[in-house]
Amino acid sequence: MTAALSTVTFDVRAGVLGVDGARVACPHCGERDRFTIRVVPDDAGEAPVYVRCWRDHLWAESALPRRVFAELLARVAAEDPAAWAELNRVLAERGSFTVGM
Numbered sequence: 001m002t003a004a005l006s007t008v009t010f011d012v013r014a015g016v017l018g019v020d021g022a023r024v025a026c027p028h029c030g031e032r033d034r035f036t037i038r039v040v041p042d043d044a045g046e047a048p049v050y051v052r053c054w055r056d057h058l059w060a061e062s063a064l065p066r067r068v069f070a071e072l073l074a075r076v077a078a079e080d081p082a083a084w085a086e087l088n089r090v091l092a093e094r095g096s097f098t099v100g101m
Contacts, residue, residue: 007090008073009098010037017064033098037064041091044070 012035015025025032034054043066048060077084 001025006041007038007096008041008069008087008091009096010035010039010069016064018061018066019065019068020063022063024051024061024063026051026055026057027059028057029053029055031055031057037069039066039069039073041070043071 013033015033016037017034018024023032024035026035031053036052036054039049046065046067048062049059049064049066049069050058050062051056051061073084074086076087
């Protein structure tokens with residue numbers, strides 16, 4: 001897959017549902033739509049990802065375990081190998097990649 005320190009950033013503009021089915025919300029200001037989530041593609045653990053809202057509040061979101069994003073990226077690898085190859089090329093070149101959602 002990718003180097004251990006490479007990150008993929010999901011730039012979320014339309015909200016996101018946690019594994020519990022509820023919309024994720026910033027615990028500080030209540031924001032539900034605009035987030036930045038950084039993940040390491042190979043990290044499929046149960047630890048929460050860190051989420052940052054557009055007001056710069058940062059928190060560990062227990063409704064979004066790291067495995068969710070690892071599974072999403074694994075699905076990209078399986079369903080669109082060309083896109084996966086391009087993602088890995090950019091990760092190898094830059095060490096990070098931003099996806100708009």
